[in-house]
Amino acid sequence: AQSVTQLDSQVPVFEEAPVELRCNYSSSVSVYLFWYVQYPNQGLQLLLKYLSGSTLVKGINGFEAEFNKSQTSFHLRKPSVHISDTAEYFCAVSHILTGGGNKLTFGTGTQLKVEL
Amino acid sequence: KAGVTQTPRYLIKTRGQQVTLSCSPISGHRSVSWYQQTPGQGLQFLFEYFSETQRNKGNFPGRFSGRQFSNSRSEMNVSTLELGDSALYLCASSLKQNNSPLHFGNGTRLTVT
Numbered sequence: 001a002q003s004v005t006q007l008d009s010q011v012p013v014f015e016e017a018p019v020e021l022r023c024n025y026s027s028s029v030s031v032y033l034f035w036y037v038q039y040p041n042q043g044l045q046l047l048l049k050y051l052s053g054s055t056l057v058k059g060i061n062g063f064e065a066e067f068n069k070s071q072t073s074f075h076l077r078k079p080s081v082h083i084s085d086t087a088e089y090f091c092a093v094s095h096i097l098t099g100g101g102n103k104l105t106f107g108t109g110t111q112l113k114v115e116l
Numbered sequence: 117k118a119g120v121t122q123t124p125r126y127l128i129k130t131r132g133q134q135v136t137l138s139c140s141p142i143s144g145h146r147s148v149s150w151y152q153q154t155p156g157q158g159l160q161f162l163f164e165y166f167s168e169t170q171r172n173k174g175n176f177p178g179r180f181s182g183r184q185f186s187n188s189r190s191e192m193n194v195s196t197l198e199l200g201d202s203a204l205y206l207c208a209s210s211l212k213q214n215n216s217p218l219h220f221g222n223g224t225r226l227t228v229t
Contacts, residue, residue, distance in 0.1 A: 032215045043206055043220035094215050097172040101147055102215055106159040
């Protein structure tokens with residue numbers, strides 16, 4: 001079975017400071033990993049994805065993530081956050097289903113709060 | 117290109133009633149998935165449809181059902197509503213079957229009183 005662990009439920013950070021949101025996964029097969037962001041009263045927006053290839057993945061809004069197979073991690077980073085980055089961030093692993101198609105298993109989310 | 121559209125955005129129902137939620141995927145996307153989001157359980161997979169067929173189902177009771185139409189639009193239905201069904205229901209569409217990123221709508225907020 002696949003699972004995703006986001007150890008930090010909340011991460012406060014000052015504006016223009018760097019941030020890292022941690023994600024660890026468990027999977028017995030090849031993994032495809034995603035980070036999504038959710039702003040209040042909205043759905044999930046895809047930040048970035050790792051399917052294969054380079055382990056450093058760049059996404060939207062200046063975010064990037066590094067896939068580390070040996071540590072089973074996929075941490076999200078941004079060198080300088082802005083107040084508008086305040087949102088909840090979800091890490092997810094894709095699981096290919098026997099009937100075809102795939103489903104996402106999500107972590108419990110990390111609330112990023114950027115302060116002035 | 118328009119994103120995933122879910123209607124209605126908000127819904128208030130009483131225990132025992134039933135409800136139908138609607139989802140229009142991104143044009144050209146044939147796979148539609150549904151997720152339930154609650155503070156206690158987080159994001160959980162409900163089911164996934166492709167070409168009008170339910171291919172996969174999550175661990176939810178039979179009160180939760182859905183369908184997909186020939187134009188890829190999808191509906192989900194919840195019968196005999198319970199208080200615990202209060203949640204944000206998210207629909208997502210993707211271009212093809214495996215590992216294409218899911219694109220989510222803004223969800224339908226269901227409140228059961």
